[in-house]
Amino acid sequence: MAIDYTEKIPNNVDLDSDRRLQRALESWQPAFLQWWSSMGPTLPTRDVYLRTAVSVGREGWADFGYVALPEYRWGIFLAERDRDRRVAFGEHKGEPVWQQVPGEYRAELQRLIVIQGDTEPASVEQQRRLGLSAPSLYDLRNLFQVNVEEGRHLWAMVYLLHAYFGRDGREEAQALLHRHSGDLDSPRILGAFNEETPDWLSFFMFTYFTDRDGKYQLGTLKESAFDPLSRTCEFMLKEEAHHMFVGTTGVDRVVERTAQLMTEHDSDDVVAAGGIPLDVIQRYLNFHYSVSLDLFGSETSTNAGNYYTAGLKGRWMEERRHDDHRLTEDSMWVDTVEDGELHRIEVAALTALNEDLRGEYIRDCQNGVARWNRILDSYGVGRSLHLPHAGFNRKVGLFAGHHIGPSGELLAEAEWRRRAPAWLPTEQDKAYVRSLMKPVYERGKIAAWIAPPRQGINGKPFEYEYVHLS
Ligand SMILES: [Fe+2]
Ligand SMILES: [Fe+2]
Numbered sequence: 001m002a003i004d005y006t007e008k009i010p011n012n013v014d015l016d017s018d019r020r021l022q023r024a025l026e027s028w029q030p031a032f033l034q035w036w037s038s039m040g041p042t043l044p045t046r047d048v049y050l051r052t053a054v055s056v057g058r059e060g061w062a063d064f065g066y067v068a069l070p071e072y073r074w075g076i077f078l079a080e081r082d083r084d085r086r087v088a089f090g091e092h093k094g095e096p097v098w099q100q101v102p103g104e105y106r107a108e109l110q111r112l113i114v115i116q117g118d119t120e121p122a123s124v125e126q127q128r129r130l131g132l133s134a135p136s137l138y139d140l141r142n143l144f145q146v147n148v149e150e151g152r153h154l155w156a157m158v159y160l161l162h163a164y165f166g167r168d169g170r171e172e173a174q175a176l177l178h179r180h181s182g183d184l185d186s187p188r189i190l191g192a193f194n195e196e197t198p199d200w201l202s203f204f205m206f207t208y209f210t211d212r213d214g215k216y217q218l219g220t221l222k223e224s225a226f227d228p229l230s231r232t233c234e235f236m237l238k239e240e241a242h243h244m245f246v247g248t249t250g251v252d253r254v255v256e257r258t259a260q261l262m263t264e265h266d267s268d269d270v271v272a273a274g275g276i277p278l279d280v281i282q283r284y285l286n287f288h289y290s291v292s293l294d295l296f297g298s299e300t301s302t303n304a305g306n307y308y309t310a311g312l313k314g315r316w317m318e319e320r321r322h323d324d325h326r327l328t329e330d331s332m333w334v335d336t337v338e339d340g341e342l343h344r345i346e347v348a349a350l351t352a353l354n355e356d357l358r359g360e361y362i363r364d365c366q367n368g369v370a371r372w373n374r375i376l377d378s379y380g381v382g383r384s385l386h387l388p389h390a391g392f393n394r395k396v397g398l399f400a401g402h403h404i405g406p407s408g409e410l411l412a413e414a415e416w417r418r419r420a421p422a423w424l425p426t427e428q429d430k431a432y433v434r435s436l437m438k439p440v441y442e443r444g445k446i447a448a449w450i451a452p453p454r455q456g457i458n459g460k461p462f463e464y465e466y467v468h469l470s
Contacts, residue, residue, distance in 0.1 A: 003054055003075060010075030012056060013159070024162050025076075028173055032154070035177045037070065040124055041147055043131030045069060046468040048144045049457065051242075053077050053152070056235055064458045066468070072148045076159045079234035087225040088318050089325040090311040097227040101164050105310055109226055110165050112312060114172050115189055116217060117157030118179065120150045122193035123206070125181035130203055133437035135447035138456060139200070141466035142246045146207065149239045156232045164228065191395060192291040199433045200450075201276060204250030205288035208368055211243040213295045216316060216361045223314025248368060249453060254281060255372045256451040259379035268383070274448040276433060278376075278383055283425045284433075285385060286406060289365065290393035296358040298397040299334045305350030315353065316360040332356065335391065336398040342391070342410060354397075362390065393424065441469060 003010045008026060015022045047066040054063045056077050067073075085097045101109055124147050134140035154176060161169035179186045187194045192213075197206050218240065222233040254276055261275040262268060270277055297304065307313040308327070315321060323330065330349035335342060349356075365387055373384045388406035391399035403416035406423055425433075436449045444463035446452045456462045 003077070005054075005073055010073050011159075012077050013163075015076070018163075021163055024170060025159065028158060028162070028170075031174070031177055032074070032151075032158075033070065035121065036124075036151060039121070039180065040128060040151070041069065041131045041144060042128050043140075044470045045131075045144075046470040048468075049141055049460070049464070049466045050145055050148060051458070053235075053239070056080060061238065069144060069148065072151070074148070074152045074155045076155055077152075077235050078228065078231035081227065081231060085227060085230075087311045088223060089314050090225070090309045091326070092225055092311040093325055095225075097225050097230070099227055101226060105226075105312060106165070108307060108310065108312055109229070110161070110168065110172065112221065112307070113157050113160050113165075113229065114176070116221065117154060117161070117172075117176050118189045119193050119214060120153040120157065121176060122179075122181045122188040122190075123197075123210075124150050125188075126193065126195070126197040126206070127203060130197065130200060133200065133439050134441070135200060135450050136440055136445065136452070136462075137443060137466045138453060138462055138464075139250075139450075140441070141457065142242075143203070144467070146211075146243050146246060149243070152239070153236050156236055160228060160232060190295055192295055195291060198430070199437050200250070201254060201281070201284050201433050202288070204247050204254065205284050206247070207243050208247030208251055209285075209288040209292040209365065210295070211240065211247060212364060213292045213361065215240050215244060216296075216357055216364075219316045220313045220357060223318045225311030248371070250450075251281075251285075251368065251372060252375060253451040253453065254449065255375050255385070256379075257449060259376050259381050260451065262381045262383075263379050271432070274436065276436070276449050278381075278385070280425070280429045280433065282385055283423060283429060285369075286388045286392065287424050289387055291395075293358060293362075293390060294394060294396040296361065297354040299336065299355045299358075300347050300351045300398070301354050302351055304353040305348070308350060308353055316357055334398070337391070337402045337404075337410065340410065342404075342408065358390070362387070388423070441467075 003012055009015060009029065047068045049064065050067045051062040051064050052073055053061060055061050056079050087093050087095050087097055127143060127147060130143055131140060134143060158173045158176065161173045179188050181188050182194045192210055197203050215237065218233040218237050222230050222237065224230045258270055258275045258278055258281065261270040261273045265273055268277065327349040331346050332349045332352040333344045333346055334352050334355050336345050369385050369387055376384055389404055389408035391404035391408065392406050394400055403411040403413055405411055440447045443465050452462050456464050
Protein backbone atom coordinates (compact mmCIF):
# COMPACT_ATOMS: atom_id res chain seq x y z
CA MET A 1 0.00 0.00 0.00
CA ALA A 2 1.57 3.30 -1.10
CA ILE A 3 1.31 6.23 1.24
CA ASP A 4 -0.50 9.41 0.26
CA TYR A 5 1.88 12.29 0.86
CA THR A 6 -0.70 14.96 0.10
CA GLU A 7 -2.34 14.28 3.46
CA LYS A 8 -1.50 16.42 6.46
CA ILE A 9 -0.33 13.34 8.34
CA PRO A 10 0.85 10.63 5.90
CA ASN A 11 -0.34 7.26 7.18
CA ASN A 12 -1.38 3.74 6.36
CA VAL A 13 -3.83 3.43 9.25
CA ASP A 14 -6.84 4.91 7.44
CA LEU A 15 -6.76 8.05 9.55
CA ASP A 16 -9.40 9.62 7.27
CA SER A 17 -12.03 7.27 8.59
CA ASP A 18 -11.60 8.35 12.21
CA ARG A 19 -12.18 12.09 12.38
CA ARG A 20 -11.73 12.33 16.14
CA LEU A 21 -8.38 10.64 16.10
CA GLN A 22 -7.31 12.62 13.05
CA ARG A 23 -8.21 15.90 14.78
CA ALA A 24 -6.43 14.86 17.98
CA LEU A 25 -3.23 14.03 16.08
CA GLU A 26 -3.50 17.19 13.99
CA SER A 27 -3.62 19.19 17.18
CA TRP A 28 -0.51 17.39 18.49
CA GLN A 29 1.34 18.07 15.21
CA PRO A 30 2.12 21.80 15.82
CA ALA A 31 3.47 20.94 19.28
CA PHE A 32 5.74 18.35 17.65
CA LEU A 33 6.99 20.86 15.06
CA GLN A 34 7.56 23.41 17.79
CA TRP A 35 9.57 20.80 19.70
CA TRP A 36 11.57 19.96 16.53
CA SER A 37 12.46 23.59 15.92
CA SER A 38 13.46 24.28 19.52
CA MET A 39 15.05 20.93 20.48
CA GLY A 40 16.01 19.40 17.10
CA PRO A 41 19.16 19.94 14.99
CA THR A 42 20.76 23.35 15.49
CA LEU A 43 22.74 23.56 12.22
CA PRO A 44 20.79 25.56 9.62
CA THR A 45 20.48 23.70 6.32
CA ARG A 46 18.65 24.28 3.06
CA ASP A 47 17.97 20.63 2.38
CA VAL A 48 19.29 17.14 3.02
CA TYR A 49 19.37 13.98 0.88
CA LEU A 50 17.05 11.79 2.96
CA ARG A 51 15.05 8.64 2.74
CA THR A 52 11.34 8.86 3.47
CA ALA A 53 9.11 5.83 3.99
CA VAL A 54 6.62 5.52 1.17
CA SER A 55 5.26 2.03 1.70
CA VAL A 56 5.59 -0.75 4.25
CA GLY A 57 5.93 -3.58 1.73
CA ARG A 58 8.91 -5.85 1.46
CA GLU A 59 10.45 -4.05 -1.49
CA GLY A 60 10.97 -0.42 -2.28
CA TRP A 61 9.62 0.92 0.98
CA ALA A 62 11.58 4.17 0.88
CA ASP A 63 12.25 7.08 -1.45
CA PHE A 64 15.43 9.17 -1.52
CA GLY A 65 15.50 12.86 -2.29
CA TYR A 66 16.38 16.33 -1.02
CA VAL A 67 14.11 17.49 1.78
CA ALA A 68 14.15 20.66 3.89
CA LEU A 69 14.30 19.24 7.42
CA PRO A 70 11.26 21.00 8.92
CA GLU A 71 9.24 19.75 5.94
CA TYR A 72 10.13 16.10 6.45
CA ARG A 73 6.91 14.07 6.20
CA TRP A 74 6.72 12.36 9.56
CA GLY A 75 3.97 9.79 9.22
CA ILE A 76 2.28 6.84 10.87
CA PHE A 77 3.20 3.50 9.39
CA LEU A 78 2.36 0.06 10.68
CA ALA A 79 3.55 -3.18 9.11
CA GLU A 80 0.82 -5.10 7.31
CA ARG A 81 -1.67 -7.01 9.40
CA ASP A 82 -1.50 -10.78 9.55
CA ARG A 83 -5.12 -11.79 10.11
CA ASP A 84 -4.18 -15.23 11.44
CA ARG A 85 -1.66 -13.98 13.96
CA ARG A 86 -1.93 -15.59 17.40
CA VAL A 87 -0.34 -14.88 20.76
CA ALA A 88 2.98 -16.72 20.79
CA PHE A 89 3.68 -16.93 24.54
CA GLY A 90 2.39 -16.51 28.08
CA GLU A 91 -0.98 -17.46 29.49
CA HIS A 92 -2.84 -16.34 26.33
CA LYS A 93 -0.65 -18.42 24.04
CA GLY A 94 -2.59 -19.64 21.01
CA GLU A 95 -5.43 -17.09 21.33
CA PRO A 96 -5.99 -14.55 18.54
CA VAL A 97 -3.95 -11.36 19.08
CA TRP A 98 -5.74 -8.26 20.38
CA GLN A 99 -6.82 -5.37 18.19
CA GLN A 100 -7.89 -3.39 21.25
CA VAL A 101 -6.25 -2.92 24.64
CA PRO A 102 -7.66 -5.31 27.26
CA GLY A 103 -8.81 -3.30 30.29
CA GLU A 104 -6.77 -5.38 32.72
CA TYR A 105 -3.48 -4.59 30.92
CA ARG A 106 -4.17 -0.99 30.03
CA ALA A 107 -1.86 0.63 32.57
CA GLU A 108 1.07 -1.72 31.83
CA LEU A 109 0.78 -1.38 28.05
CA GLN A 110 0.59 2.39 28.28
CA ARG A 111 3.68 2.40 30.50
CA LEU A 112 5.66 0.26 28.03
CA ILE A 113 4.70 2.54 25.15
CA VAL A 114 5.56 5.71 27.07
CA ILE A 115 8.99 4.36 28.06
CA GLN A 116 9.79 3.40 24.47
CA GLY A 117 8.34 6.69 23.17
CA ASP A 118 10.42 8.74 25.59
CA THR A 119 13.71 7.45 24.19
CA GLU A 120 12.96 8.57 20.62
CA PRO A 121 12.89 12.39 21.03
CA ALA A 122 15.52 12.07 23.77
CA SER A 123 18.19 10.97 21.29
CA VAL A 124 17.32 13.85 18.93
CA GLU A 125 17.85 16.23 21.86
CA GLN A 126 21.13 14.55 22.78
CA GLN A 127 22.42 14.87 19.22
CA ARG A 128 21.16 18.36 18.41
CA ARG A 129 24.53 20.11 18.31
CA LEU A 130 26.45 17.43 16.40
CA GLY A 131 25.62 19.08 13.09
CA LEU A 132 28.05 21.85 14.00
CA SER A 133 31.02 19.47 13.89
CA ALA A 134 30.38 16.62 11.43
CA PRO A 135 33.49 15.05 9.86
CA SER A 136 31.92 15.09 6.35
CA LEU A 137 28.71 15.87 4.47
CA TYR A 138 28.07 12.13 4.28
CA ASP A 139 28.16 11.85 8.08
CA LEU A 140 26.08 14.99 8.47
CA ARG A 141 23.41 13.48 6.27
CA ASN A 142 23.40 10.25 8.28
CA LEU A 143 22.97 12.21 11.51
CA PHE A 144 19.91 13.97 10.11
CA GLN A 145 18.52 10.71 8.76
CA VAL A 146 18.73 9.18 12.23
CA ASN A 147 17.20 12.33 13.75
CA VAL A 148 14.16 12.48 11.47
CA GLU A 149 13.52 8.78 11.94
CA GLU A 150 13.70 9.05 15.72
CA GLY A 151 11.14 11.83 15.28
CA ARG A 152 9.00 9.41 13.28
CA HIS A 153 9.36 6.79 16.00
CA LEU A 154 7.96 9.33 18.40
CA TRP A 155 4.99 9.70 16.02
CA ALA A 156 4.61 5.93 16.02
CA MET A 157 4.25 5.79 19.81
CA VAL A 158 2.09 8.91 19.95
CA TYR A 159 -0.29 7.35 17.43
CA LEU A 160 -0.76 4.34 19.73
CA LEU A 161 -1.29 6.57 22.75
CA HIS A 162 -3.89 8.68 20.94
CA ALA A 163 -5.66 5.82 19.21
CA TYR A 164 -5.91 3.36 22.09
CA PHE A 165 -5.46 5.09 25.45
CA GLY A 166 -8.00 7.94 25.42
CA ARG A 167 -7.43 11.00 27.51
CA ASP A 168 -4.56 9.48 29.53
CA GLY A 169 -2.84 8.64 26.27
CA ARG A 170 -3.21 12.19 24.97
CA GLU A 171 -1.73 13.56 28.17
CA GLU A 172 1.21 11.19 27.93
CA ALA A 173 1.74 12.29 24.31
CA GLN A 174 2.02 15.90 25.50
CA ALA A 175 4.41 14.91 28.27
CA LEU A 176 6.71 13.23 25.71
CA LEU A 177 7.40 16.71 24.34
CA HIS A 178 7.79 18.32 27.76
CA ARG A 179 10.45 16.09 29.27
CA HIS A 180 13.92 16.85 27.88
CA SER A 181 17.20 15.00 27.88
CA GLY A 182 19.34 16.12 30.81
CA ASP A 183 16.69 18.55 32.11
CA LEU A 184 17.06 18.90 35.89
CA ASP A 185 13.33 19.34 36.50
CA SER A 186 11.85 16.97 33.94
CA PRO A 187 14.50 14.63 32.56
CA ARG A 188 13.93 11.74 30.18
CA ILE A 189 12.85 8.51 31.89
CA LEU A 190 15.96 6.35 31.36
CA GLY A 191 19.50 7.20 32.47
CA ALA A 192 21.40 6.71 29.20
CA PHE A 193 19.03 9.16 27.50
CA ASN A 194 20.06 11.94 29.86
CA GLU A 195 23.76 11.57 29.06
CA GLU A 196 25.31 14.03 26.62
CA THR A 197 26.29 13.06 23.10
CA PRO A 198 28.84 15.87 22.80
CA ASP A 199 31.09 14.54 20.04
CA TRP A 200 31.02 12.18 17.06
CA LEU A 201 32.86 9.35 18.74
CA SER A 202 30.08 9.38 21.34
CA PHE A 203 27.51 9.51 18.53
CA PHE A 204 28.92 6.42 16.83
CA MET A 205 29.16 4.58 20.15
CA PHE A 206 25.61 5.67 20.99
CA THR A 207 24.22 4.47 17.65
CA TYR A 208 26.13 1.22 18.02
CA PHE A 209 25.35 0.42 21.66
CA THR A 210 22.30 2.45 22.70
CA ASP A 211 20.30 2.29 19.45
CA ARG A 212 21.01 -1.44 19.60
CA ASP A 213 19.30 -1.63 22.97
CA GLY A 214 16.36 0.02 21.13
CA LYS A 215 16.50 -2.71 18.52
CA TYR A 216 16.21 -5.40 21.20
CA GLN A 217 13.41 -3.62 23.07
CA LEU A 218 11.47 -3.19 19.81
CA GLY A 219 12.10 -6.86 19.08
CA THR A 220 10.34 -7.86 22.32
CA LEU A 221 7.45 -5.44 21.71
CA LYS A 222 7.08 -6.79 18.18
CA GLU A 223 6.08 -10.08 19.85
CA SER A 224 3.31 -8.33 21.81
CA ALA A 225 -0.22 -9.75 21.80
CA PHE A 226 -1.42 -6.16 21.31
CA ASP A 227 -1.27 -6.28 17.53
CA PRO A 228 -1.07 -2.54 16.71
CA LEU A 229 2.01 -2.30 18.97
CA SER A 230 3.53 -5.34 17.30
CA ARG A 231 2.98 -3.95 13.81
CA THR A 232 4.29 -0.53 14.78
CA CYS A 233 7.51 -1.99 16.16
CA GLU A 234 8.00 -4.25 13.18
CA PHE A 235 8.14 -1.24 10.90
CA MET A 236 10.34 0.77 13.29
CA LEU A 237 12.88 -2.06 13.24
CA LYS A 238 13.23 -1.59 9.51
CA GLU A 239 14.30 2.03 9.99
CA GLU A 240 16.40 1.15 13.02
CA ALA A 241 18.67 -1.02 10.85
CA HIS A 242 20.14 2.16 9.34
CA HIS A 243 20.92 3.52 12.81
CA MET A 244 22.85 0.34 13.61
CA PHE A 245 24.68 0.74 10.30
CA VAL A 246 25.70 4.30 11.18
CA GLY A 247 27.10 3.13 14.53
CA THR A 248 28.84 0.01 13.24
CA THR A 249 30.51 1.64 10.26
CA GLY A 250 31.19 4.83 12.20
CA VAL A 251 33.25 2.96 14.80
CA ASP A 252 34.81 0.88 11.96
CA ARG A 253 36.07 4.05 10.32
CA VAL A 254 37.46 5.57 13.54
CA VAL A 255 39.26 2.32 14.33
CA GLU A 256 40.55 2.08 10.78
CA ARG A 257 41.97 5.58 10.83
CA THR A 258 43.64 4.98 14.20
CA ALA A 259 45.15 1.72 12.92
CA GLN A 260 46.45 3.51 9.81
CA LEU A 261 48.12 6.19 11.90
CA MET A 262 49.57 3.61 14.31
CA THR A 263 51.24 1.73 11.47
CA GLU A 264 52.32 4.88 9.63
CA HIS A 265 53.99 6.29 12.74
CA ASP A 266 54.89 2.92 14.24
CA SER A 267 53.48 4.06 17.58
CA ASP A 268 50.38 3.83 19.79
CA ASP A 269 50.53 7.59 20.13
CA VAL A 270 48.40 8.98 17.33
CA VAL A 271 47.63 12.32 19.00
CA ALA A 272 50.30 14.28 17.15
CA ALA A 273 48.82 12.97 13.89
CA GLY A 274 45.31 14.02 14.93
CA GLY A 275 43.91 10.51 15.46
CA ILE A 276 42.00 9.05 18.41
CA PRO A 277 44.19 6.71 20.51
CA LEU A 278 42.93 3.14 20.86
CA ASP A 279 42.84 3.53 24.66
CA VAL A 280 40.42 6.42 24.30
CA ILE A 281 38.24 4.41 21.91
CA GLN A 282 38.23 1.57 24.46
CA ARG A 283 37.18 3.91 27.28
CA TYR A 284 34.34 5.36 25.20
CA LEU A 285 33.26 1.83 24.34
CA ASN A 286 33.32 0.85 28.05
CA PHE A 287 31.14 3.79 28.95
CA HIS A 288 28.50 3.44 26.24
CA TYR A 289 28.29 -0.32 26.60
CA SER A 290 27.82 -0.20 30.38
CA VAL A 291 25.15 2.53 30.37
CA SER A 292 23.35 0.62 27.61
CA LEU A 293 23.41 -2.60 29.66
CA ASP A 294 21.59 -0.69 32.40
CA LEU A 295 18.72 0.01 29.97
CA PHE A 296 17.67 -3.63 30.14
CA GLY A 297 16.70 -3.25 33.80
CA SER A 298 17.45 -5.45 36.77
CA GLU A 299 18.68 -9.02 36.26
CA THR A 300 15.70 -10.27 38.24
CA SER A 301 12.37 -8.55 37.80
CA THR A 302 8.87 -9.72 38.61
CA ASN A 303 7.49 -7.00 36.31
CA ALA A 304 9.30 -8.52 33.33
CA GLY A 305 7.78 -11.91 34.19
CA ASN A 306 4.31 -10.39 34.54
CA TYR A 307 4.59 -8.63 31.16
CA TYR A 308 5.57 -11.93 29.60
CA THR A 309 2.84 -14.01 31.20
CA ALA A 310 0.26 -11.40 30.19
CA GLY A 311 1.50 -11.46 26.57
CA LEU A 312 2.57 -7.79 26.53
CA LYS A 313 6.28 -8.25 25.84
CA GLY A 314 7.92 -11.43 24.52
CA ARG A 315 11.50 -12.60 24.19
CA TRP A 316 13.86 -11.79 21.34
CA MET A 317 12.90 -14.14 18.46
CA GLU A 318 10.20 -15.72 20.62
CA GLU A 319 8.93 -18.03 17.93
CA ARG A 320 12.34 -19.51 17.26
CA ARG A 321 12.78 -20.65 20.86
CA HIS A 322 12.41 -24.34 21.56
CA ASP A 323 10.47 -24.40 24.81
CA ASP A 324 6.88 -24.17 26.03
CA HIS A 325 6.72 -20.32 25.69
CA ARG A 326 5.18 -20.12 29.14
CA LEU A 327 8.31 -20.71 31.25
CA THR A 328 6.40 -21.37 34.47
CA GLU A 329 8.56 -24.43 35.26
CA ASP A 330 11.93 -23.17 34.00
CA SER A 331 14.90 -21.63 35.72
CA MET A 332 17.87 -19.53 34.66
CA TRP A 333 21.28 -18.63 36.07
CA VAL A 334 22.13 -15.00 36.74
CA ASP A 335 25.30 -13.35 38.06
CA THR A 336 25.17 -11.49 41.33
CA VAL A 337 27.49 -10.28 44.11
CA GLU A 338 27.26 -12.02 47.48
CA ASP A 339 29.61 -11.80 50.48
CA GLY A 340 32.16 -9.87 48.47
CA GLU A 341 32.30 -12.33 45.57
CA LEU A 342 30.68 -12.86 42.19
CA HIS A 343 28.25 -15.75 42.20
CA ARG A 344 25.78 -17.36 39.87
CA ILE A 345 22.35 -17.92 41.35
CA GLU A 346 19.48 -19.94 39.93
CA VAL A 347 16.22 -18.05 39.63
CA ALA A 348 12.80 -18.66 38.06
CA ALA A 349 13.11 -18.06 34.31
CA LEU A 350 10.12 -15.72 34.37
CA THR A 351 11.94 -13.35 36.69
CA ALA A 352 15.11 -13.41 34.55
CA LEU A 353 13.72 -12.16 31.24
CA ASN A 354 15.60 -8.86 31.34
CA GLU A 355 18.77 -10.90 31.69
CA ASP A 356 17.71 -13.16 28.84
CA LEU A 357 17.38 -10.12 26.55
CA ARG A 358 20.61 -8.57 27.83
CA GLY A 359 22.37 -11.85 26.98
CA GLU A 360 21.12 -11.67 23.38
CA TYR A 361 22.28 -8.07 23.20
CA ILE A 362 25.74 -8.87 24.58
CA ARG A 363 26.24 -11.59 21.97
CA ASP A 364 25.31 -9.09 19.27
CA CYS A 365 27.74 -6.49 20.67
CA GLN A 366 30.52 -9.08 20.55
CA ASN A 367 30.08 -9.13 16.76
CA GLY A 368 30.95 -5.46 16.62
CA VAL A 369 34.09 -5.91 18.69
CA ALA A 370 35.16 -8.89 16.54
CA ARG A 371 34.67 -6.75 13.45
CA TRP A 372 36.75 -3.87 14.84
CA ASN A 373 39.46 -6.31 15.88
CA ARG A 374 39.58 -7.70 12.34
CA ILE A 375 40.27 -4.16 11.13
CA LEU A 376 43.07 -3.79 13.70
CA ASP A 377 44.44 -7.19 12.67
CA SER A 378 44.43 -6.26 9.00
CA TYR A 379 46.80 -3.39 9.87
CA GLY A 380 48.88 -5.70 12.05
CA VAL A 381 48.85 -3.36 15.04
CA GLY A 382 48.82 -6.21 17.59
CA ARG A 383 46.20 -4.64 19.83
CA SER A 384 42.51 -5.31 20.30
CA LEU A 385 39.30 -3.93 21.75
CA HIS A 386 37.17 -5.76 24.33
CA LEU A 387 33.73 -5.62 25.87
CA PRO A 388 34.08 -5.07 29.61
CA HIS A 389 32.47 -7.48 32.10
CA ALA A 390 28.67 -7.15 32.33
CA GLY A 391 29.03 -5.91 35.92
CA PHE A 392 31.38 -3.07 34.98
CA ASN A 393 30.14 0.45 35.84
CA ARG A 394 26.56 -0.64 36.37
CA LYS A 395 24.04 1.62 38.09
CA VAL A 396 20.97 -0.60 37.70
CA GLY A 397 20.36 -4.18 38.88
CA LEU A 398 22.29 -6.66 40.98
CA PHE A 399 25.71 -5.11 40.24
CA ALA A 400 24.66 -1.58 41.23
CA GLY A 401 26.51 -0.36 44.31
CA HIS A 402 29.44 -2.71 43.65
CA HIS A 403 32.69 -1.84 41.92
CA ILE A 404 33.65 -4.28 39.20
CA GLY A 405 36.59 -3.84 36.85
CA PRO A 406 36.48 -4.58 33.12
CA SER A 407 37.79 -8.14 33.64
CA GLY A 408 35.18 -8.87 36.29
CA GLU A 409 37.36 -8.21 39.33
CA LEU A 410 35.50 -6.98 42.43
CA LEU A 411 37.15 -3.88 43.85
CA ALA A 412 36.98 -1.79 47.00
CA GLU A 413 35.67 1.70 46.35
CA ALA A 414 39.07 3.37 46.85
CA GLU A 415 40.71 1.09 44.35
CA TRP A 416 37.90 1.59 41.85
CA ARG A 417 38.36 5.34 42.13
CA ARG A 418 42.08 5.06 41.65
CA ARG A 419 41.80 2.86 38.56
CA ALA A 420 38.64 4.21 36.91
CA PRO A 421 40.54 6.83 34.82
CA ALA A 422 42.11 3.93 32.91
CA TRP A 423 38.67 2.50 32.17
CA LEU A 424 36.23 5.35 31.63
CA PRO A 425 36.66 8.51 29.51
CA THR A 426 38.55 11.13 31.50
CA GLU A 427 38.03 14.87 31.24
CA GLN A 428 41.28 14.95 29.30
CA ASP A 429 40.02 12.32 26.82
CA LYS A 430 36.79 14.22 26.30
CA ALA A 431 38.59 17.53 25.84
CA TYR A 432 40.93 15.94 23.29
CA VAL A 433 38.10 14.31 21.31
CA ARG A 434 36.20 17.61 21.42
CA SER A 435 39.25 19.43 20.08
CA LEU A 436 39.12 17.22 16.96
CA MET A 437 35.50 18.04 16.25
CA LYS A 438 35.87 20.62 13.50
CA PRO A 439 33.27 20.55 10.75
CA VAL A 440 34.42 19.43 7.29
CA TYR A 441 31.73 20.49 4.84
CA GLU A 442 33.63 20.57 1.57
CA ARG A 443 32.37 17.97 -0.90
CA GLY A 444 34.48 14.80 -0.86
CA LYS A 445 36.61 15.93 2.12
CA ILE A 446 36.82 14.25 5.49
CA ALA A 447 38.24 15.02 8.96
CA ALA A 448 41.65 13.53 9.79
CA TRP A 449 40.44 11.39 12.75
CA ILE A 450 38.18 9.12 10.67
CA ALA A 451 38.47 7.08 7.47
CA PRO A 452 36.01 7.72 4.63
CA PRO A 453 33.16 5.21 4.15
CA ARG A 454 33.57 2.44 1.60
CA GLN A 455 30.30 3.41 -0.07
CA GLY A 456 27.95 6.35 -0.18
CA ILE A 457 24.19 6.36 0.38
CA ASN A 458 21.71 4.85 -2.10
CA GLY A 459 24.40 4.18 -4.70
CA LYS A 460 25.70 7.75 -4.59
CA PRO A 461 29.46 8.29 -4.18
CA PHE A 462 31.05 9.61 -0.98
CA GLU A 463 31.66 12.92 -2.82
CA TYR A 464 27.95 13.48 -3.37
CA GLU A 465 26.56 16.74 -2.01
CA TYR A 466 24.40 15.07 0.64
CA VAL A 467 23.57 18.32 2.41
CA HIS A 468 23.07 21.84 1.13
CA LEU A 469 23.96 24.22 3.93
CA SER A 470 22.03 27.45 4.11
FE1 LIG B 1 14.04 4.88 17.37
FE1 LIG C 1 17.34 4.53 16.49
